Amino acid sequence: MRRRDFIYLSGLGAGSAMIANSAFGKSIYQEQLLTTIDIRAKKELADVALNTAKAKGASYADIRIGRYLNQAIVTRETRVLNVANSESFGVGIRVLADGCWGFAAGNTVTKEGVAKIAERAVAVAKANAKLGSKPVQLAPQKGFGEVSWKTPIEKNAFEVPIKEKIDLLLTANGEAIKLGANFVNSTIFSINEQKYFASTDGSYIDQDIHRLYPNFQVTKIDRDLGAFETRAALSSPVGMGYEYLTPSESEKVQGVVTRYKNRYDMIEDIKNATKNATEKVAAKSVEPGKYDLVLDPSHLWLTIHESVAHPTELDRVLGYEANYAGTSFLSLEKLKSGNFHFGSKNMNIVADKLQAGSLGAVGYDDEGVKCGKWDLVKDGVLVNFQAIRDQAHMIGLDHSQGCCYAQSWDDVQFQRMPNVSLQPGKEKLSVDDMIKNVEKGIYIVGNGSFSIDQQRYNFQFGGQLFYEIKNGKIVGMLNDVAYQATNQEFWNSLTAVCDQSDYRLGGAFNDGKGQPSQSNAVSHGSSTARFNGVNVINTKRKIG
Incomplete structure (x- = not known):
C-alpha cells in the first residue's frame, strides 16, 4: 500500500459519518472531487428513461441523475481526526401511471440500466394504482428546454488544498488552547451536488450546487468550581464557496459580539468563544x-x-x-x-x-x-x-x-x-x-x-x-x-x-x-x- 493510500484510508471513519446527508457513498481522492460528467451523456440517458417510461404506460415521468460529493475534515486540539472524501452517483426515476406515483432508483448509470429503472418505476406505479383512491392531480408545468444553474461561488472549496484547511483548523484550535480552553474541536464540511433533471414536460436542467459549513466548539473547565461551559462557533452553514472563510475588514461590524456581514472569521470567533466560555463559567444564574x-x-x-x-x-x-x-x-x-x-x-x-x-x-x-x-x-x-x-x-x-x-x-x-x-x-x-x-x-x-x-x-x-x-x-x-x-x-x-x-x-x-x-x-x-x-x-x- 502506498503511503498516500494509507493516510487517506486511515482518515475515514467518524468524520465520514458526520457528512451532512445520506448521500455518503464510496471514498474517493481529492482530485476526483473536481471532475464532472458530460452533459450530452446525461441528456442521452434521460431520453432513454423518459421514452421507456412513456412506452410502458406512464402519463408523466421525470429523471434525476445525481452526483453528490462530500468532504469532511475533523480536528481536535493538535490532531487531525479524519479527512473523508466521498461520492454517490446514481439515477432516480419518478412516474405517473394509472393516476399513481411510482419511483425506482439504481446506480447502474447506463442506457440499459436506466431503461430497467424506468420499467420498474412504472410497474411500481401500476401496483400502487390498484390500492389508490384519488388520482394524483399535478399542477401544470411548462418545459424549459435545456437550461443550467450554478451556485455563484468565488472559490470552489474542493480546489483548496486539504493542508490549507487543516492549517486553518489547527491554527484556530491553537488560539483557543493558548487562551485557556481545555478542549476544542473544529470541522469544515464541503458539499457539491451535481444534479441533472429531465421530464416529459420538456425540461433538461443541469445544476451545480455548493455548500460549506465551518464549525467548532470550545470547552472551558473551572476545577475550583467543579463546572464547565462550552461555546460553539457563530458561523453559519452557507450556499457559498470557500470565500466565506476569507473576511475583509470592511465587512466587520463591532457590537456586543463582533461579526462580519457576509463572511466569517474563524480565528477571531474562536478567540472570542474561549473568552465567552470562561465568562459563562462565572456568570450569574438568571432569575426566572x-x-x-x-x-x-x-x-x-x-x-x-x-x-x-x-x-x-x-x-x-x-x-x-x-x-x-x-x-x-x-x-x-x-x-x-x-x-x-x-x-x-x-x-x-x-x-x-x-x-x-x-x-x-x-x-x-x-x-x-x-x-x-x-x-x-x-x-x-x-x-x-x-x-x-x-x-x-x-x-x-x-x-x-x-x-x-x-x-x-x-x-x-x-x-x-x-x-x-x-x-x-x-x-x-x-x-x-x-x-x-x-x-x-x-x-x-x-x-x-x-x-x-x-x-x-x-x-x-x-x-x-x-x-x-x-x-x-x-x-x-x-x-x-x-x-x-x-x-x-x-x-x-x-x-x-x-x-x-x-x-x-x-x-x-x-x-x-x-x-x-x-x-x-x-x-x-x-x-x-x-x-x-x-x-x-x-x-x-x-x-x-
Missing part, C-alpha cells in the same frame, strides 16, 4: 420571570425554523408527518379565513428559494419548477403555505411554489421547506438603538437546545450567550437561560425588528423529515428582533 428579549439572528434562525418554517409546510398541515415529526397548529381553515393573526404587524415572513448565499438557493427544484419567492405571513397574518405540484390544488394554487427536494438520487423527492426568513424592519434601527429602549431584558446570541410539541405550538429555546439588559445597557453575562411561550403568543409579542443593515442568515445543514428520513439544508434570515414580556426560566438542575 418576564423579560423583553433581544434576539440576535444567530439565535433567532432556529426559532423561525421550528416555529414558523415547519408549521407552514403543507404536508405537515395535512397530517402527512404526524407519525414521525408531528403536525401543525395551523390548518387549511386558518389560511382560508384570511384573518388568522400568527403574529404582530412586525411579523413578515417570506419563503425564498433564490436568496444569495443561502443553503436552499437553487434555480429549479427537484421536479423541474423554476424557483422563486412568496409571502407566508404578511403584517402578522397567515397568507400562504409551502406546496409542490401535487399539493398546489389543495390550497387553490394553479402552480407549484418550487419547494420539492430529495436528499439523493435514490430518494423520492417530496415537499421540503425553502429558505424561510423574517423580513427586516423598514425604519432605521440598530442593535444598540434597540437595547437602549429595553429596561429589563436579555440579549441572546447563538442557538442552543430546544423543545417543541407535536403541533409546533408550545416551545422552549435556549442559546449560546446571554447578556442581561438593565435600563438600556448591557450589565453582564447570564447563564441557565431558556424562554418558553406558545407560538402565537411569542410572535404577537414581536415589537421591533432592526433594519436591513443588520440582516444575516443562519441555517440548518441537515434538517430531517419524512419516512424513510431525508435531510436537507435550509437557511433562515433575520435582523435582530425584540419580543416583549416573554417568560424566562432557569434551566440549572438542582441536585438533592
Whole structure:
C-alpha cells in the first residue's frame, strides 16, 4: 500500500459519518472531487428513461441523475481526526401511471440500466394504482428546454488544498488552547451536488450546487468550581464557496459580539468563544420571570425554523408527518379565513428559494419548477403555505411554489421547506438603538437546545450567550437561560425588528423529515428582533 493510500484510508471513519446527508457513498481522492460528467451523456440517458417510461404506460415521468460529493475534515486540539472524501452517483426515476406515483432508483448509470429503472418505476406505479383512491392531480408545468444553474461561488472549496484547511483548523484550535480552553474541536464540511433533471414536460436542467459549513466548539473547565461551559462557533452553514472563510475588514461590524456581514472569521470567533466560555463559567444564574428579549439572528434562525418554517409546510398541515415529526397548529381553515393573526404587524415572513448565499438557493427544484419567492405571513397574518405540484390544488394554487427536494438520487423527492426568513424592519434601527429602549431584558446570541410539541405550538429555546439588559445597557453575562411561550403568543409579542443593515442568515445543514428520513439544508434570515414580556426560566438542575 502506498503511503498516500494509507493516510487517506486511515482518515475515514467518524468524520465520514458526520457528512451532512445520506448521500455518503464510496471514498474517493481529492482530485476526483473536481471532475464532472458530460452533459450530452446525461441528456442521452434521460431520453432513454423518459421514452421507456412513456412506452410502458406512464402519463408523466421525470429523471434525476445525481452526483453528490462530500468532504469532511475533523480536528481536535493538535490532531487531525479524519479527512473523508466521498461520492454517490446514481439515477432516480419518478412516474405517473394509472393516476399513481411510482419511483425506482439504481446506480447502474447506463442506457440499459436506466431503461430497467424506468420499467420498474412504472410497474411500481401500476401496483400502487390498484390500492389508490384519488388520482394524483399535478399542477401544470411548462418545459424549459435545456437550461443550467450554478451556485455563484468565488472559490470552489474542493480546489483548496486539504493542508490549507487543516492549517486553518489547527491554527484556530491553537488560539483557543493558548487562551485557556481545555478542549476544542473544529470541522469544515464541503458539499457539491451535481444534479441533472429531465421530464416529459420538456425540461433538461443541469445544476451545480455548493455548500460549506465551518464549525467548532470550545470547552472551558473551572476545577475550583467543579463546572464547565462550552461555546460553539457563530458561523453559519452557507450556499457559498470557500470565500466565506476569507473576511475583509470592511465587512466587520463591532457590537456586543463582533461579526462580519457576509463572511466569517474563524480565528477571531474562536478567540472570542474561549473568552465567552470562561465568562459563562462565572456568570450569574438568571432569575426566572418576564423579560423583553433581544434576539440576535444567530439565535433567532432556529426559532423561525421550528416555529414558523415547519408549521407552514403543507404536508405537515395535512397530517402527512404526524407519525414521525408531528403536525401543525395551523390548518387549511386558518389560511382560508384570511384573518388568522400568527403574529404582530412586525411579523413578515417570506419563503425564498433564490436568496444569495443561502443553503436552499437553487434555480429549479427537484421536479423541474423554476424557483422563486412568496409571502407566508404578511403584517402578522397567515397568507400562504409551502406546496409542490401535487399539493398546489389543495390550497387553490394553479402552480407549484418550487419547494420539492430529495436528499439523493435514490430518494423520492417530496415537499421540503425553502429558505424561510423574517423580513427586516423598514425604519432605521440598530442593535444598540434597540437595547437602549429595553429596561429589563436579555440579549441572546447563538442557538442552543430546544423543545417543541407535536403541533409546533408550545416551545422552549435556549442559546449560546446571554447578556442581561438593565435600563438600556448591557450589565453582564447570564447563564441557565431558556424562554418558553406558545407560538402565537411569542410572535404577537414581536415589537421591533432592526433594519436591513443588520440582516444575516443562519441555517440548518441537515434538517430531517419524512419516512424513510431525508435531510436537507435550509437557511433562515433575520435582523435582530425584540419580543416583549416573554417568560424566562432557569434551566440549572438542582441536585438533592
